Amino acid sequence: xxxxxxxxxxxxxxxxxxxxxxxxxxxxxxxxxxxxxxxxxxxxxxxxxxxxxxxxxxxxxxxxxxxxxxxxxxxxxxxxxxxxxxxxxxxxxxxxxxxxxxxxxxxxxxxxxxxxxxxxxxxxxxxxxxxxxxxxxxxxxxxxxxxxxxxxxxxxxxxxxxxxxxxxxxxxxxxxxxxxxxxxxxxxxxxxxxxxxxxxxxxxxxxxxxxxxxxxxxxxxxxxxxxxxxxxxxxxxxxxxxxxxxxxxxxxxxxxxxxxxxxxxxxxxxxxxxxxxxxxxxxxxxxxxxxxxxxxxxxxxxxxxxxxxxxxxxxxxxxxxxxxxxxxxxxxxxxxxxxxxxxxxxxxxxxxxxxxxxxxxxxx
Numbered sequence: 001x002x003x004x005x006x007x008x009x010x011x012x013x014x015x016x017x018x019x020x021x022x023x024x025x026x027x028x029x030x031x032x033x034x035x036x037x038x039x040x041x042x043x044x045x046x047x048x049x050x051x052x053x054x055x056x057x058x059x060x061x062x063x064x065x066x067x068x069x070x071x072x073x074x075x076x077x078x079x080x081x082x083x084x085x086x087x088x089x090x091x092x093x094x095x096x097x098x099x100x101x102x103x104x105x106x107x108x109x110x111x112x113x114x115x116x117x118x119x120x121x122x123x124x125x126x127x128x129x130x131x132x133x134x135x136x137x138x139x140x141x142x143x144x145x146x147x148x149x150x151x152x153x154x155x156x157x158x159x160x161x162x163x164x165x166x167x168x169x170x171x172x173x174x175x176x177x178x179x180x181x182x183x184x185x186x187x188x189x190x191x192x193x194x195x196x197x198x199x200x201x202x203x204x205x206x207x208x209x210x211x212x213x214x215x216x217x218x219x220x221x222x223x224x225x226x227x228x229x230x231x232x233x234x235x236x237x238x239x240x241x242x243x244x245x246x247x248x249x250x251x252x253x254x255x256x257x258x259x260x261x262x263x264x265x266x267x268x269x270x271x272x273x274x275x276x277x278x279x280x281x282x283x284x285x286x287x288x289x290x291x292x293x294x295x296x297x298x299x300x301x302x303x304x305x306x307x308x309x310x311x312x313x314x315x316x317x318x319x320x321x322x323x324x325x326x327x328x329x330x331x332x333x334x335x336x337x338x339x340x341x342x343x344x345x346x347x348x349x350x351x352x353x354x355x356x357x358x359x360x361x362x363x364x
Contacts, residue, residue: 007104007128009120009172011046011055012096015039015067015110016085018060021219027060029067029110030340033224034231036359037340039067040074041113041231047078048117051124052106054078056099058085058092069339073312073357090189090198094182100175107178107195108170111218114230115170119211123172126209134204135173137196138211139165167194168211177204261348316342316358323356336360 019028029039039057046052055075059067061084068082081099085092093107104124108115119138127136142164148157171194181198182189192198196206214230216223313319320334323346331353332345343357 007051007124008053008102009051009104009106009124010100010102010175011052011106011108011170012093012100013039013042013046013055013057013108013110014085014089014092014096015057016060016089016092017109017111022221022224027063027067028218029057029059030063030070031218031224032340032359033113033218033228034235036074036231037070038113038218039110040070040340040359042108042110042115043071043074043078043080045115045117046106046108046120047075049120049124050117051121052078053102055080056096057082057110058096059083060085066339069337069341073339073341073359086189088190088192090182090185090192090195093195094186094189097175097179097182103175104172105175105178106170106172109217112169112215113218113227114212114214114216114234116212116215119209119215120170123170123209126207127172127174130207132205133207134177134199135171135196136207136209137171137194138168138215139208140168140211140213140215142166165208167196167208168215168217169194171195173199177202311354311356313356313358316344316356319356320344 013029015027015029017028019026019031022028022031030037032038033041043055043057046055055071055078057067057071057080059082064082064084068080071080071082083095083099086095089109096107097105104127106120106123123136123138127133130136142161144161146159146161146164147155148159150156173195177199178195181195181202181204184202185192185198188198199206216227216230218224218227316334320330323330323344329347330344331347332343334342334344336342340359341357342360343355346354346356348354
């Protein structure tokens with residue numbers, strides 16, 4: 001997704017929720033939907049938004065490592081910091097704000113895994129073009145008839161829904177204004193259900209940006225089942241294999257062997273440019289290119305040469321079996337990692353390490 005011109009944001013992802021209403025038995029952010037933890041879907045979206053320069057994840061105490069592992073696989077080259085969240089959502093966001101260095105901050109709930117890079121960039125563009133605003137939030141017009149009820153039984157009034165919007169996340173703010181709002185509301189953070197209300201109370205101007213209908217929040221089991229259906233549908237639109245992150249300037253002694261390896265074994269698109277370099281890219285991420293040149297074309301540097309490329313596949317066991325059939329050097333065995341990844345490492349013809357992985361359900 002192209003960046004909003006001149007604007008940079010840091011994502012602060014509130015991921016310290018307990019998941020009690022889901023009966024998850026652990027943090028909601030690590031609940032698996034469509035074969036991936038919720039946090040992974042969120043991080044992937046922010047990593048794909050070109051205006052986002054870093055992410056901070058507020059994790060439940062004791063789960064920092066698990067969140068870091070799940071996020072790292074999804075975030076590619078996006079710098080990610082995992083911090084210990086507070087006892088409430090507001091306090092967790094406040095902790096994350098301490099790590100923000102950009103002028104803009106996008107606060108997001110890990111319970112909204114269907115966020116898209118397009119929505120993130122739309123928020124950043126909107127705030128960038130609205131100098132009088134302090135923030136802009138994803139929101140949707142209310143479609144139900146809203147009743148004000150007393151004592152949980154008696155209708156007192158019917159609200160005019162034409163003026164009602166349901167607030168969602170991401171919520172984007174000028175970082176300085178959100179810090180000021182948090183500092184002035186330290187005693188009310190536990191009750192704050194979003195960050196926009198804190199800015200509003202300080203007299204700030206907050207705009208709304210229409211969010212797509214599928215940007216739902218996973219709170220109940222029914223929400224999770226719907227999210228899984230929507231995420232699975234999104235996944236079906238991707239090719240079977242795709243590159244997640246690349247490191248440039250890989251050196252090859254034999255370009256023909258390298259071409260066959262990357263095209264046949266990894267399923268990447270391969271082309272040769274005018275200078276004779278191999279240009280490799282994922283079918284679903286064609287702008288993320290890996291350049292492979294011959295030893296004569298590039299100065300040999302072992303530190304640059306022996307690097308890691310990570311790709312995600314639909315069936316890591318099948319790819320592992322193919323690697324064994326071809327006699328490829330597996331340098332890290334097929335392993336289930338505790339953060340929900342099943343992976344192995346294999347070397348290409350010139351020693352570059354390929355991290356091949358699939359997401360699995362935790363507890364497998």
